[in-house]
Amino acid sequence: MASADSVARGGRDMVPAMDRPETLWAPWRMEYIRQKKREDGCIFCAFPSRDTRREDLVLAVQPHAFVCLNRYPFASCHVLVCPRAHVATMDALAPDAFDATMHLVRETVTRLRGVLSADGFNVGMNLGSAAGAGIAEHMHGHVVPRWFGDTNFMPVLADVRVMPEYLDQTYAHLLPAFADLDQAS
Numbered sequence: 001m002a003s004a005d006s007v008a009r010g011g012r013d014m015v016p017a018m019d020r021p022e023t024l025w026a027p028w029r030m031e032y033i034r035q036k037k038r039e040d041g042c043i044f045c046a047f048p049s050r051d052t053r054r055e056d057l058v059l060a061v062q063p064h065a066f067v068c069l070n071r072y073p074f075a076s077c078h079v080l081v082c083p084r085a086h087v088a089t090m091d092a093l094a095p096d097a098f099d100a101t102m103h104l105v106r107e108t109v110t111r112l113r114g115v116l117s118a119d120g121f122n123v124g125m126n127l128g129s130a131a132g133a134g135i136a137e138h139m140h141g142h143v144v145p146r147w148f149g150d151t152n153f154m155p156v157l158a159d160v161r162v163m164p165e166y167l168d169q170t171y172a173h174l175l176p177a178f179a180d181l182d183q184a185s
């Protein structure tokens with residue numbers, strides 16, 4: 001039960017731990033469970049450095065940070081911004097890497113606002129497993145676009161998810177907006 005709980009927590013790590021109803025969407029959870037068994041090491045270290053960007057849903061890679069879609073989102077177009085360095089906390093990140101990561105958070109919001117006509121954003125970080133981080137050993141920021149009337153903030157506050165697009169469609173839709181941020185090559 002403990003492992004199942006940790007798997008569930010990993011996919012919904014901005015959601016408060018209390019009062020979670022059972023998940024309403026099965027496909028992503030099953031894939032997540034299989035993925036967890038397959039992966040060795042840290043996925044946030046692996047994603048920007050390996051040649052499977054589409055499979056990993058990586059949108060842009062920079063020397064100090066990268067952006068990817070959250071494969072287990074709690075709302076549509078839920079994006080993660082991660083430093084390249086494998087650190088758990090902001091103070092463990094070198095100043096230039098921290099600045100680059102925060103800059104990429106800002107650019108991510110700008111790009112998502114443009115391509116999605118979002119009305120607002122939830123931007124945040126869960127630092128430490130006690131705070132709900134699914135992958136606590138590698139810090140990462142969450143950027144979640146919001147629209148007036150989308151779900152009345154239910155995804156964040158009440159764990160109700162709305163998934164109008166599947167992830168590959170979302171990836172294809174967002175990728176052009178991040179093209180000029182990519183410095184991978």
Ligand SMILES: [Zn+2]
Nearest residue numbers: 042045086138
């Ligand atoms: Zn890592």
